[in-house]
Amino acid sequence: MKRNILWGLLATLAGLGHVLAAEPVLNLYSARHYQADEALYENFTRKTGIRINRIEGKAQELIERIRNEGSNSPADVLLTADAASLAVADAWGLFAPVRSPVLEDRIPAHLRSANWYAFSTRARLIIYNKRLLKAEDVSTYESLADPKLKGLVCSTSGGHIYNLTLVASLVAHDGEARAEEWARGVVANLARSPRGGDTDQIKSVATGECGVAVSNSYYLARLMASEKVEERNLVKRLGVVWPNQADRGTHINVSGGGMVKTSKHPEAAQKFLEYLASDEAQRYFAKGNNEWPAVPSVQVDNEELQALGSFKADSVSLVSVARQLPKAQKILDRAGYR
Template identity: 65%
Template sequence: MKLKNPLLFAALLALSASAAAAQEAVLNLYSARHYQTDEALYSNFTKQTGIKINRIEGKEDELLERIKNEGANSPADVLLTVDAARLAAAHELGLFAPVKSKLLESRIPAYLRTDDWFSFSTRARVIVYNKAEVQAEQVQNYEDLANPALKGKLCSRSGSHPYNLSLMASVIAHQGEQKAEAWAKGLVANFARAPKGGDTDQIKAVAAGECGVAIANSYYVARLMRSDKPADKKVMEKVGVVWPNQKSTGTHINVSGGGMLKHAPNKAAAVKFLEYLASDEAQRYFADGNNEWPVVTSVKVKNPALEALGPFKVDTLPVSSLAMYRAKAQVIFDRVGFR
């Protein structure tokens, strides 16, 4: 059939293209995870689903402020970030929407999820000690770090950092505010220097003898273990690692997670993405790419550093409890001078 009006034909083609573009499946992701290995996560999701990911990365507090300011006009569908304290902050700001998913409920243990956000990987808060200065038997529990015998030997990052706030929240949940504050005072009394730097800095300070003991997230330890750099190898030769509280509550774990945002314009895509993050494939990326543990217990990973660190008893305190005591943890740290 021959069209008599070429201009009309061109207009119809333009309308058709416009409609197709409008229907293109997209997901707008705001992420505070800054790991190159996550690129495979995103590209494989697009390959599997055809959903294009538009990603904005930023610091945690900046992203929360941005979503809050955007309000109902926010294009963001999903927020991904690290640490239960930060996920709790997003919840407290009313940024998340409840998600009902049988798949997520069946694959993610109840203690690692809430009604509106989910953990997708875990990392443990371990004790790192200098083998020449401290005996492993001296630091078998978090409580041991406040022992006067370690006076002048403890290094730490800031007390206001979410990693430390979440650990403190777990101590409050298990032991109550009074004992938690006494523990915090003991930590401050044992500082080798004022808190500074990140977890890797603490590990290196322990190896250098600047302090005898420190707390660090396990994936920083694993990263150094897998490093080919001679300096990193020397660091790991000088330090030992302890899984704290194996005879009591278990080792405190923190999480990386996310949720669908309240004003998400692409809700179906958001749920599909969250469910994808709980898939076997995605769970392996978390473990192999960033040395984190999968939250789906049936997933088997092959990570030499995680295997070398070995199995441990996990503290199964619900992540909601970490969120509940986050503000109180900061108040106590401020009061005892842990800044």
């Protein structure tokens, strides 16, 4: 009798081990560090039963990690911000093509490549001090190089990935020579040496250290919704311009991702990418991190984004912008944009 019970227990444990081994999982490498994304992952697991194992890090670190892991990489999906990071990962051959009618139908063509998809967008706004400048003084990105702004421009470093992608877009639109002329003009107009991130630029403009800067939209939206009264008061001193509304539109960047080519769970990876394009997930991007949905049919329910108003976005293909990244870096180096 005891032997029968023992064999029964062993059989049960063996069966349980098989179930545990077969538990569907997704290994996610993510350069997104936003608390609101937790709801995305929890909802995906609840809907699909696929558990997410997540490793977070900076985009460059995660790209290098996947490269070093080679065919042994456990990564199924890489998520990161900025088209430049997606382009670098793609250039290193880290992504596998995902043939998904769902993704191709929902994500506009200019926000995807053959191997990666954007799931949220953010705009590069021009922020100016209303006491020092008027909106018509800074209506385009090109205007930041105007000599009348000498000593008024604040900026992140030339090597910052946001700057790099913006300059790549200028190359795509204006050509290499004009983009370099612009970079030299901005350097000549700097109020101080480039430093800090976008939030630092916004605060420097608000305090009058400089008159104008460029920032990703979601940093401004965060300050607009801040629990700190002093930060909300800083925003009141600022004017906001959607650049280039009379021509190509405001430069857009993205968060996005793709399936890693060595994925051990490709079906789960595709399901996850398709989930990120769902109405539910798209609304989380907008509400949780002040980003616009990549899917144009999804309505934004975000007080700060609605307060910023509507605008014409640049519809240039981000793939074509990414091709200009090496030229953009050389331009910034030659211009002394440190």
